[in-house]
Amino acid sequence: MNLYEFEGKEILNKYGLIIPRGLVVRRGSDFAQAYIDLGVKDAVVKAQVLSGKRGKNNAIKFCSSAQETALACEELFSIQVRNQYVAAVRIEEKLEIAEEHYLSITYDTNKKQPVLVYSQQGGMDIEDVSDNQIEKYWADVRQEKIESTIPGAQELWRCFLDSDCRLAEINPLVKTKDGRWVAVDAKIALDEDAVFRHEDWKNLEARTMMGRKPTDREIAVKKIDEGANYYRGTAGKYIEMDGDIAVLFSGGGASIANMDALLNVGLKPANYTEYSGNPPREKVYQLAKIVLSKPGLRGLWIAGGVANFTDISETFQGIIDALDEIKPEYPIVVRRAGPKEEDGMRLMRACANRNNLKMKLFGKETPMSNTAKIMAEMLNT
The missing domain is CATH 3.30.1490.20 (ATP-grasp fold, A domain)
Structure with a gap:
């Protein structure tokens, strides 16, 4: 979860960093x-x-x-x-600034540990600073203190650990003409998987990845992954968009590729949604029902790669529960494979028959992107 500057500054200030x-x-x-x-x-x-x-x-x-x-x-x-x-x-x-520096702590995904990044050349053009002007210090999450004498480093380290940050960045960290070190800006990203340790996060105002106010549907979907079963797969990812093809995707990389495939055939997604990690039937049902509640839909595309451990039958049953209630009249294209795929396809086919749905089903023998073309063909006939 990305924080606004004012929220980030409040957190930095709690750990002793001076803010304007x-x-x-x-x-x-x-x-x-x-x-x-x-x-x-x-x-x-x-x-x-x-x-x-x-x-x-x-x-x-x-x-x-x-x-x-x-x-x-x-x-x-x-x-x-x-x-x-x-x-x-x-x-x-407005401060009287003598120097602008850069200071951040994030995770080095190659070394699998936090890294502090520092430069004496901070400010708007930090991306243009050469590598030889940037210092890096790798840290151990078991350390109470970080081995650095850089101004603000110890305070930022405690903030990073205690607040379960993915990123804690100050740019610029300025030295004022009267000798104070002040965090003029703050960019903080929290690890949402740590929400169970932070009751106060519930007080943060709702936001979306698109940087706008969340819609009612986006707020409702986010709640799916809350509560006692938050760890049982993820089904709480939903971004509402301005298209008219509802999508239910599985797998992060596959879902992004599928969005491109849909646009490439001239169709526009009504949402971005991705569920994964073997979520239970009830979670997928709640997600599908919200996805299908958007007015003006012209189609539904259910697609994903070949799952390793997600129970296709279980997740399909959640979608089927929603289809049994809503009984959409628009075309539905399904492409999925993985554990219990035959049972899942049988259940989905039975749902289509009893509800007289316009549905086509495909397995791993058909590339996902090809089923986007099939959706376009069904809409044009």
Whole structure:
């Protein structure tokens, strides 16, 4: 889960890192009064989105009066930043900066351990910094402290571990002219698999990977993987889109390839959904029912690779439960294989017969991308 800057700064501050004095405003707030309440002459007004590169996308403004601040907030709330919804605006003091550095901790997937990354050349152009200006220090999650004298490193390490972060980044970490080290920005990604250790995460406002407010369906799907059975497979991934072909995909890589295949035949997905890890029938039923509840659908594509341990019969039964209730009249294309695939296909075929569904079934002998073409053909006949 990616956090907004203001959320990340609150966490950093808990671990002793200094952040600029500031406050958060929402749509409908009194922006001018917020500037007055902050009590500074020069302010920085920053759009709160989940993407980076705000400075290069005109999403950070510098203001010196209540009127300027109000106009800046109104402008930021009226735009999208890299196609992302502006959830809030943070107004904070403008600092007198002497130096801009970069500091982050993330996981090195090759070495299977955390790595601290530091550069004395931080700021907007960090991507252009050469490798010889970047320092890396690998750490052990069993360590209370990290072996580094870099300013803020110990505090960021405790934040990274205690908060179950996938990424904790400060860019820039600035040294002010009066000698303070301040986290001017914060980019934090939390490991959602650790939610059982963090009751307070439930207080975070809902968000989507698309950087906009979640729809009712997206909120409902997210709840599927919560509770006592959260570990039994995943069925809580759903992003609502503007197309009209509902999809129920299995497998992360296969699902992305299938989205491309659908677009390549001129069709648009109504959603992105991926379930995997052998989820139980009830989870898949809840997911399928929500996916099929979107108005204006013209087709349903159920596709996935050859499963290793997912019970095809069990997961299909969840989809069948939803089809028995909804009885869609549009074409349905199914491509799946794996354990108990014959039982699953038999159950799906029986569902199609008793509900008079327009359904075609395919196994591993048919490439997944080919079944996207079959969906297009069924819609055009």
